[in-house]
Each structure stands twice: as structure tokens, then as C-alpha cells.
Amino acid sequence: MTEPFDDLRRYADDLAAEVSPYTAQRAVRAAMAPHQRRPRKAIVALVATGLLGLSNVALAATANSAVPGDVLYGVDRAYERAADLIGLGGPRVAERMQETGILIERGQVGMALDLVQETLTKVLESDDPQAEFDALVENATGMPEVVNHLVGVAHLISTDDDVTGQDVAELARQLGEHLARERSNRPDHAGPPEDSPSVTAPGRTGETPANPNQGGGQP
């Protein structure tokens, strides 16, 4: 009888011999290849990431000029929120005021009013309301009525700790009324825009808005 372990070794030798040198070389070459290809993969990944980044930047740049009502406005705000989340955001007051100006130019006073109201609310909720407000005033240059009304808000912020959202809404409403009046007084304007609020009590130019809590007055 053949010794089983001799048979086992012969079996092992025959199994190994059935693997051709070509098969072994091909397998080893293929196993070593990924290590040589890695730099190429890294380059492809880098280029893909770069292209993705560029397309994002292009989209963000395009969306940046959008105003409420535009298709890309949601994208613009989404990018802002994303930037805020990773700590790259900054005061948005200037941009909001620019958008407000564009909306006024387009005659979309209702939307401009909503935007100003939203901006003022955020100014009040911010860590440094005074600084935010200063930025708002600075960027409202060219819109004297806006500045005029915002001075009233500044007064509220500096003198009254109990400023509420309703106070801000009221000021925004008054601001909207002034803006609509301003537009209707322009020589090239044929009439009030469709979405503008009704103008009932236009204020005197240079006069500060009434403070709902204090019954109005110069700040």
C-alpha cells in the first residue's frame, strides 16, 4: 500500500505543477499593478474633485446675483447657509440690501418689503445688532427712505431691550410704504407696481418713523 502522506505530497506537487508559470506571472503582475496605478487614480480623483469644486463655484457665482423670485435664489441662500455652517459666512446685510434695491428697481415692492423685514429680524437676533445695523445703513446708500426708517430701528435697538418681532414688522411695513411712494413719485413711473402694498400715510422725508412702543419721535 502507498503511504498516504507520500501520496499527499505528490498530490500537492501535481496540483502546484498544474499552475503554469504564465498564470503565476500574470497573477503576480496583476497583484503588483494596483500599487503602480495608484498615482494615476489619485490624479483622476483630484481632477474630478477640482472640476466638481469649479462647477460649484460657478453655480454659486451665478446664483449670488439672484434676488427673491429668481430661480437661483434658493441656491444662493443654500450656499450661504452652507458657508455659515462651516464658519465661512459673514454678515449678509449688504447683500440683502442690494437685493432689496434690485427688487425696488423691478417694482416688486412687496418682495422688497418681505426681504427688509427678514433682514431686520436677523439684525435684531444677531450677536452684535448695532454693528449689523451699521452695515445695513451703510449699504442702504442711495435709498434715503430706507436709511431714514432704519434710523428708527437703530433707536429701538439702543434704547429698548424689549423690541419684539411685531415692532420690526411694523417698521418694515412703514418702510415698504415709503418705498412704494418713492417709486410712484418718480417721473418715469406710470403707477404703483401690482404687488406693492397700499400707501396710506407717507412720512415726511427726513422724519424718523413712528416707534410703535413709544408713539413715534426722533431717536
Place this chain on the structure above:
Amino acid sequence: MTGETDSQRGASGWPPSRTDVEQARDGDNQVLGAILVNGFPRLVAFYRGVGLPNADSEELASEAVEGMIKSIRRLREPDAFEGWFWTIARNRLRTNLRRRGRIERELEYGPVEDPASIVVSREEHVTIRMALEQLSIRDREILWLREVEQLTHEEIATRLMMRPGAVRVAALRARRRLEEFYEAQTTSVVEQ
């Protein structure tokens, strides 16, 4: 073993010399490639010997070779090359069996139930092949590493995460089982 001289090593160049292992470990890809080309058939034989089909065995051997290329730099002691080589080979086998969901059944409950999956390479090995099929995968591994690859009980113990004494006992039992099954196969062939 790797400490042997070139004349003591087999004609297949296996196991590789200590110098070759050192060069491979230190970044000589040509030497590493030559070692692995020599080792590849042994890996395929091992996988087929424990019961995997030929195609699976070659694929698994390729994966093992890839694992060796990745980890050769971490081989501190060149004399431990064979232990390191078979550890990787065995780990790949474990992973493959686990992937197939067969490890519990095969290891704990007896021999492989699908002998048809084993490619019959040569008719003259039918007796040893049938006898091997009667063993559990663990017994086949121990026998293969001990009787074919000539690893010591201590080296096998490290590979299988067992105590050397336990490996000695397991190897002895596996040998006895193989002898019994082998004899039974031989007897049945003679009777036919």
C-alpha cells in the same frame, strides 16, 4: 526553511533564501515578484487541497499575493517568511469561507458536502483526494501545512491561533483519520 542554502532548497526555488526575502522586504520588486511567482502555485495547491474549486483557488491565491505585496514591508524577521506567507494564505481562506457562509457548517459539522466542486486533477490521486474529503477543513489545513509545507507545530500553532500542544494532538488525530480513510478507500477500490 529560509535559512537554507540555495543547494538545500528545492528545484522550485522554494522556500526563498533569507537574502531574497530581505531584498524583497527592502523594496526590490523584482525579487519580490520572483518569490511570489514561485509561491503562487503552492498557494493554488493549498486551496485546491483543502477543497476549493480550481478557479476559486487561483482567485484566492491572487488575493493572497496582493495581501503579501502590501504587507511585506512589515515582515521584521526574514526567517519567519514561511509563517508569514501561510498566515496570509490562511486568512484569505478564512475570509473566503466566511464570505460563502459555509465556515460554520464545514468547520464544526464535518467534511465538505459538495465533493463535485473539487476538480479531479489526476486519476492517480483519486484515493488521497477522496480520503481528504472525509476530513474537516481544519484537519486538511493542519495536515497540509505539516506534511506538505513541513511547518513545525509551533509555526502552525501561530497560524491557527492554537497552543503548540493542541496542534500536536490535532495533527496526530488528523493523520490517523487520513490513514483510516485512505485505507478504506484503497480497500474499496481493490474490492471493486
